[in-house]
Structures are given as structure tokens and as C-alpha cells.
Amino acid sequence: MKADHGHHLDNPNATTPPPKLELVASVPAPQVPDGAEVMTLLVTLPPGSEGNPPHRHTGPAFGYVISGELLFELEGEPERVIRAGEAFWEPGGDLIHYQDANNLADAETEFVVHMWGVSGQPMLIPVSAEELEARRDRRAPRP
Structure with a gap:
């Protein structure tokens, strides 16, 4: 989503060029769990890494890929x-x-993710094989 945000303030006393700011993504304010903790993580996936098995998070996550390519599926x-x-x-x-x-x-893939989670709970909650099977109809068709 692209929104019109004011990301620059004129500085008449500046002696250098202004910062370059580019809106990469914008989403409506997320539903944040009560008692949330915000974490910023730098994740480095080795070449060919399968990443984590199916899981869920207690709150929303917003991320940015620094290098490489992330295969992502919700x-x-x-x-x-x-x-x-x-x-x-x-x-x-x-x-x-x-x-x-x-x-x-x-090549490695590196990304930064900001996560809002319930304090004291794990950041990643594994999903059992039984639940995956029970929710199979909710998964989009695979290539």
C-alpha cells in the first residue's frame, strides 16, 4: 500500500542535501496483543535454508528484506x-x-523483522501435523 506521508522537513540552515526517504510499505495499524513486547530481529538464512517449520506468532510482524530472496507463505x-x-x-x-x-x-538471505508479541510467550509457536491436516483447505494451492 502506498500512502502520502510527510517524510521531509525543510531545513533552511542545512549545508548538506536532505535525507532521502522512500516509503517501502504501509499497512493500517495492526491489532496488537495486550501486554505486547516489540522485538526487532535480524534474520540470516544460510543458502538453501528451509527456514522454520509451519508456525504462528502471537502478534503482527512487519519486515524488510536486506539481501537475497525470501520464499514466504501465509x-x-x-x-x-x-x-x-x-x-x-x-x-x-x-x-x-x-x-x-x-x-x-x-547465497544468504537477510531480513529485518519487527514483531509485536505477547511478553513471556515464544516468538514462534509450532503448528502440529494434526492441525495442519485439519486446516489443509485454508492453504492456497501450491505451484
Whole structure:
């Protein structure tokens, strides 16, 4: 989503060029769990890494791929590749996060993610094989 935000203030006393600011992504304010803790993580996936098994988060996550390519899949959405310079969003909660793999076999993928989670609870909550089977109809068709 692209929104019109004021990201620059004129500085008549400046002796250098102004900062360059580029809106990469924008989403409506997320539903944040009560007692939330905000974490910023730098994640490095080795070449070919499958990432984490299917899981969920207690709150929303907003991320940005620094380098490489992330194979990303959320419940109800087709898998997609997020490349360096692109952002991703997930609402967390009950939604299953199926994939967060490195799409490159010969290079690392690095991304930063900001997560709002319930304090004292794990950041990643594994999803059982039984639940995956029970919710199979909610997963988008795979290529």
C-alpha cells in the first residue's frame, strides 16, 4: 500500500542535501496483543535454508528484506518471493505462517523483522501435523 506521508522537513540552515526517504510499505495499524513486547530481529538464512517449520506468532510482524530472496507463505495466500528492497507483513494471531525459506541455493538471505508479541510467550509457536491436516483447505494451492 502506498500512502502520502510527510517524510521531509525543510531545513533552511542545512549545508548538506536532505535525507532521502522512500516509503517501502504501509499497512493500517495492526491489532496488537495486550501486554505486547516489540522485538526487532535480524534474520540470516544460510543458502538453501528451509527456514522454520509451519508456525504462528502471537502478534503482527512487519519486515524488510536486506539481501537475497525470501520464499514466504501465509495461510490463505499463495507462496511468493520477496526480494531485497521489498517489505512483508503478517497479522499474526491464529494465522499459520507456512514458509520463510531462503529462495537462493547459493547465497544468504537477510531480513529485518519487527514483531509485536505477547511478553513471556515464544516468538514462534509450532503448528502440529494434526492441525495442519485439519486446516489443509485454508492453504492456497501450491505451484
